[in-house]
Amino acid sequence: MxxxxxxxxxxxxxxxxxxxxxxxxxxxxxxxxxxxxxxxxxxxxxxxxxxxxxxxxxxxxxxxxxxxxxxxxxxxxxxxxxxxxxxxxxxxxxxxxxxxxxxxxxxxxxxxxxxxxxxxxxxxxxxxxxxxxxxxxxxxxxxxxxxxxxxxxxxxxxxxxxxxxxxxxxxxxxxxxxxxxxxxxxxxxxxxxxxxxxxxxxxxxxxxxxxxxxxxxxxxxxxxxxxxxxxxxxxxxxxxxxxxxxxxxxxxxxNLAIIQEKRAAVWNWYQANLKEILATFFGQKPVIPLYARQNYNTYYLVMEHIQDRDALIDFLKSRGILSVSHYRCLHQSPYFKNRYQGKPLLQAEKYQERLLRLPVFADLDVKSLENSLLS
Structure with missing residues (x-):
């Protein structure tokens, strides 16, 4: 745990x-x-x-x-x-x-x-x-x-x-x-x-x-x-x-409005503070296009290399924080890869290797999160 x-x-x-x-x-x-x-x-x-x-x-x-x-x-x-x-x-x-x-x-x-x-x-x-x-x-x-x-x-x-x-x-x-x-x-x-x-x-x-x-x-x-x-x-x-x-x-x-307000507070704390706290571990922040109003489900970083992602996972684990990667590309999956006949999907493969998700949930106390990151 x-x-x-x-x-x-x-x-x-x-x-x-x-x-x-x-x-x-x-x-x-x-x-x-x-x-x-x-x-x-x-x-x-x-x-x-x-x-x-x-x-x-x-x-x-x-x-x-x-x-x-x-x-x-x-x-x-x-x-x-x-x-x-x-x-x-x-x-x-x-x-x-x-x-x-x-x-x-x-x-x-x-x-x-x-x-x-x-x-x-x-x-x-x-x-x-x-x-x-x-x-x-x-x-x-x-x-x-x-x-x-x-x-x-x-x-x-x-x-x-x-x-x-x-x-x-x-x-x-x-x-x-x-x-x-x-x-x-x-x-x-x-x-x-x-x-x-x-x-x-x-x-x-x-x-x-x-x-x-x-x-x-x-x-x-x-x-x-x-x-x-x-x-x-x-x-x-x-x-x-x-x-x-x-x-x-x-x-x-x-309680939809309350839940959304709580999640927004966590997401916005990451967006405002994470770069300064993580320093050399920091990657690209999430991009929210001008045509989107997000719902604060996911906060992620896109790292420069897979080694950077893995290093950040280990760093966060050492502070008691569980972070996870996300999807594996379906076109490269064991079930489908021998059937795939299309071109390489370079952006999807980038996120597969370099995207890291951070904890976001309504009851996450950002002060505890900050203390853990700075410990």
């Missing part, structure tokens, strides 16, 4: 109260009072068109792939510098994965490198809002419109992040794609241990998404009295989490 771990889940103190309230309702399976409260919160707060709680962001991505009816004849463009779930959801459908490089200034997908990857078989583009920082959305949306591609925002770490459009609007991340997915894993700003959300912004998929979420049945129509029994009508699965999970999540959502 490290005195300062990489992450510690935030507990509001109201979680058990809500779980007991769910129990008192006499329903702990999926789609009860707390599931509906959470889904309504996302739709009303962020303007998401229709939402579905899931067990994980992984499952939300798998739902999106299933709803698009993707298969072996289809290509999906996605960033290499991402978690494996981004790829698995489409690999499970037999799709051909086409990996894109990251930007040189920050780890989001390089919008300038996408168009050359599009072919007649391309059906969807998946982007990742890395660490809660927006991709450059207007050029990406233009490409999707030009080539008729479905857009999936993998916003796993991006809840309460925004894209600042040219017209001045602040657009919530997850509100611009046909689909978007979020994670409520314990490392995320809002957490219920494991959990996720599928956002469906394209109205043509509303009904189908409900069927898929209900194991491929027309259960919702049955519960509304529109049919006499519910039946298997298409492929689906048990994507919906229990009311226990939703009740815990609701406590977090009630």
């Amino acid at each position: 490290y005195p300062i771990p990489f992450n510690r889940p935030y507990v509001t103190g109201k979680e058990w109260e809500h779980i007991q309230a769910a129990l008192a309702q006499g329903k702990l399976s999926s789609n009860g009072k707390y599931t509906q409260k959470c889904q309504h919160f996302f739709e009303s707060r962020f303007g998401f068109k229709k939402t579905f709680l899931t067990h994980s962001c992984t499952q939300a991505l798998e739902m999106a792939a299933l709803l698009l009816n993707l298969g072996p004849e289809d290509e999906v463009i996605l960033p290499s510098y991402s978690y494996v779930s981004t790829a698995n959801a489409f690999a499970l459908r037999g799709c051909r994965l086409v990996f894109a490089d990251s930007r040189p200034d920050y780890p989001g997908i390089d919008e300038a490198k996408i168009e050359n990857l599009i072919s007649s078989r391309t059906r969807a583009l998946v982007l990742v809002h890395y660490g809660g920082v927006a991709c450059h959305m207007e050029p990406i949306l233009d490409l999707c419109k030009k080539y008729g591609l479905f857009l999936i925002e993998d916003a796993a770490a991006a809840l309460d992040g925004y894209y600042l459009a040219k017209d001045g609007d602040a657009l919530p991340l997850g509100s611009m794609g046909d689909f978007a997915t979020f994670s409520f894993h314990e490392t995320k700003n809002i957490s219920c241990g494991e959990g996720g959300l599928l956002v469906v912004n394209n109205p043509s998929f509303f009904k189908e998404a409900d069927l898929v979420w209900n194991r491929g049945t027309n259960r919702s129509e049955f519960e509304m009295g529109h049919v006499l029994s519910y039946e298997w009508v298409r492929l689906g699965s048990a994507f919906a989490p229990s009311e226990i999970t939703a009740a815990w999540l609701w406590s977090q959502l009630e």
